[in-house]
Amino acid sequence: MPPIIITLKSIIHNIKDKGVIIMAGLYFKYGTMNSSKSANLLMIKHNYEEQNFTVKLLKPSTDTREKETIIHSRVGLSAPCTLINDDSDLTELCKDYKIVMVDEAQFLSEKLVDELYEISYEKVVMCFGLMTDFKRNLFPGSKRLIELCDSLQEIKSVCSCGRRAVVNARFKDGKLVLDGAQVEIGAEDKYRALCKYCYHDLLVERLKEE
16 A cells, blocks of 8 residues: 555545535544444435435444344434445445544554545545543554544534533442453453543542552
């Protein structure tokens, strides 16, 4: 694969398709857990299809919560998708589509993000996912998306106190977890989206127990 030309990443190209102008580019829409990322993706998909655009849905195979190839939202929306990994040929998979949308984008490898970036010169590529893990460290896929994306947008959610949620805090037996594997699929009940203040209070309390 040729080197990524990052100096052009801030340019969103106009691509004319059958008389219609679309804004090609790589978009990263991020939020905490339970911020309706998948619901947003599926609603945007519907809007594009209502305007007769072809949409391809993708999801990293790391996310194995669903037995079938499906993107599912907690609000009840769902749609079939294609699972991808480093062996996938994204150019071939997406060749017949103008819009490419990726759920759980934090699980993308750097290689896959680079391929999506190349595709984004001719297509709209929208990635939805978490930015950071429970330790507040960037996921590798999210880090690469931040480096290359043309547009970075937060899907906001709230903490139980009413402030803006920014932390994907992990819990076990009611206590804040400080260590462990970065990826723990299908454990939504172990996570809570917290604001920085509530997280700080719980962190101080937890450290006193160490």
